[in-house]
Amino acid sequence: MEPHVLSNLITAALAILLAAALLRARRDPLWRGAGRELARRRPIAVSVVALYVLIAGLDSIAWVDGHAPGAKAESGTLQGQARSVIDRLFPADFQERSYSAPLATHELYGEEPLLHPGKHLLGTNMIGQDVLHLTLKGARVALVIGGLTSAIVIPLALLVGVSAGWVGGRLDDAVFFVMSTLASMPTLLLLIALIMALGTGTTQVCLALGITGWVGLARLVRAETFKIRELDYVQAARVLGTSELRIVWRHVVPNLMHLVLITFALLFSGLVLSEVMLSWLGIGIDGSWGRMIDQARSELSREPVIWWNLLASSTALFILILAVNQVADAVRDVLDPRTALEAL
């Protein structure tokens, strides 16, 4: 299957899943109340995150132009290549030869006239790509980093944490040993070691981030499962002979969802920031803001200074992280009664 078809399918599946989860949450008064409280406390941050998700979603839906003879004549390389909705906001041949300042009409070096004078709102980079276009595309990479890693971390942590907490005994000892072993290695070093061994690439980087990131959530889940196991109604269900799996699925997992959501929100910004560091070490993901920042770092010492690449990527990164951090704080306050009490 071609990559863009797969991407479209995954995007559609995620959109359906998201819609289903939202519908489900709407029916539960507790979750509905939490959602409303979240929107009341942090309306701007929530909208910003939604905007990033929208941009990333639009960038994930791509198709190949079947009959575009016009494009063929101008730029042969684009022929047969899938272009996303975001790509289609820009002309197909929106590329210059080298650096140009925002809204410039000529190249920065050499003063050659641009193909699209005055059209590059945020200028172009070293190989002449439009910085605004790249920055928008970075949203998808950032959300893929956070999303794919969470898709590894959350099921793994739930599976390991719940089974260790529920079964206890030898299994718990073994899980605890594995967790303390992984946790004893400094995170960044472990991350580097994993990527060096697994190789670079989106999946590998997310896998490495997942392996370093699941222990924290698994610990929380394990401790919480211990507590839930001792609750009266869970004990009562066991006495009544309900199957263990059914109890876990019906009583334990739903009671862990708030922990999962809080951790996901708190984890997310850390993951995106980690990728920036990895990019800088040369083992990041192509097309990420981290890569753009990495490229931009030598540009500051040029004369005249090239600031737009760095400014665009780091601003996009900063706004996302700030919004996610604020949403995460609000999610924790809304969902975690302990901290809610502390605030009193």
Next chain:
Amino acid sequence: MSEARARARELVLEVRDLSTSFPIDGARRRVVDRVSLEVAAGETLALVGESGCGKSVTALSAMRLVPKPGLVESGTIRIGGKDVRTLPVTEMRRVRGNDVSMIFQEPMTSLNPVQTCGAQVVEGIRLHHRVSNAEARRQAGALFSQVGIPDAEARLDAYPHQLSGGMRQRVMIAMALASRPRLLIADEPTTALDVTIQAQILELLRSLQRDLGMAILLITHDVGIVNELADRVAVMYAGRIAEEGPRRDVLGAPRHPYTQGLLRSLPGRAAPGERLEEIPGVVPPPSQWPSGCRFSNRCPIAFEPCDSIEPERTAVSAVHGVWCHAVARDLGASEP
């Protein structure tokens, strides 16, 4: 006691129209509403009421220790003649622990768990007196003996968790006595203790008061303790004073229907085999306090003005006041 003598008596604590508010459910609510109290030198005033009626907040307001986001809105508070609300911060610090000390309900959590008991008493002494560490420690040892801590010298080096609840409360009292304050505010000092220990602590407070001539503002929900210790009693309900006067008058001939209900619900008052009476309903939370008399929605004798107009003080005698429309009506009818 004649009026003239009452006016002449020296007040160590004087609270006039104190109102303290907290934000509750999005609005500021006065959990203490125009409360007036006075405590004369050497006497014990018991502030009685159910939990949540505002008695602790009243005491904390007097110490200027209302936790944020609580706020003293209006009223005057004088401790030994000093106006607490306008005193500069540093002056107020000198008042606390020096003119007035306070002990709390939970001796377990009220002591700093990572400091020795001795060090905490020594800190109290040295905050107010320029003495050497050794001298302060000697004084702390003496205080420990005075409050009946056996083996006082050794206990100075004990951490709070190494002592029993009763001993911890004695340490709290020793700390409170460090500067020989003229007023001790005791907020439910025995509630967290076993019954036998309760009696010992009460006895200790009584003897200390006798020996040192210290006034006590005793905050309690336990009418039994009031009987043992108090000279005068103020009954609080839902942020307001309901009835106030000498112990014998308030407990012996209560006039406010709330005081009457409170006393009728005590086990000791009922004949054996008789059902204990209880006040119908529960104390409502501050957001649901009625607008007129706070007790009107539970009062057995409430009539027309009660749920719209707040009652003012009605003097049953020179020293006994009641905030009740029914009492005012009855007295007005008998003395036209």
Next chain:
Amino acid sequence: MIAYVLRRLVYGFATVLGVLLFLFFLFFLYASPEDIARRAIGEKAPPAAIEQWIANHGYDRPLVWNPEDPTDSLLVEHFRRMLTFDFGRSDADDVPIRQRLAEGAGPSLALMVPLFLFELLVSVTLGLFVATFRETYIDRAGVAICVFAMSVSILLYIIGGQYLVGRVLNWFPVSGWDASPSVIARFLALPVIVGVLASFGEQVRFYRTVFVEETARDYVRTARAKGCGDARVMWRHVLPNAMIPILTQVVVAIPFLFTGSILLESFFGIPGLGSMTVDAIQGNDFATLRVMVFIGSLLFILAQIATDVLYTLADPRVRLE
């Protein structure tokens, strides 16, 4: 307590063995010596050269089990080298890794110790300050600044710091290193400032939460009732009671004093262990990387045991058993 520490040491040793096993899996089984050789000398290297490279680096032994000599396998060799702190030679340039570690530890410590102390001082003081004014606009502004600061990537602090302080203001050298102590201070100033800036948001917020939680406790009210002022309450009562979370936070930072900061060191040209790690990444030097992970977790495990012991000093109620 001694029994407890001994038990912790035994468990810690088991964890170290677990780490070594994990590293063996990652770097010998998952990425085989042949993979490593290819990455070191190039994908298209002739098979003979790869054979040669593998033999030169001692990777030509059987992986797990050598029927002729059970003590001669990569697994045994891996454990032996690590546990005897021999570490072998770099995959990139054959320099003994031990020698590298000895050279790099000094500059790393020179950067990280002042950074760590400043960071602690700044974040604890600011945390106490903000917590003193909890529920006021100072507190809200403080928290907002913290969230703002922690949303900026450390790279931007580095780039911005270098650009502003080094190039525009010309206060300190942008990067570099010199062995003489008087010059080092000039080279360290900027990385220390940048390091403090990059971490204070998260740190201050953490300490603020700890202190605010602590100021709600009854003993704080008692201290105020005694006549303690705000500053005295915070420094003499709240701070000592908050020592357990502070210690937890502080001690886990100790391994990084030795392993250094990867980003700060390489960016500011400090030849410490962090730079060494970056070189190892760029040179596909797996042997050095393995050693860095091992040292990091070894120090972390020791620091954790030390934390437990320190708990008993910070809080008389803690008993180790």
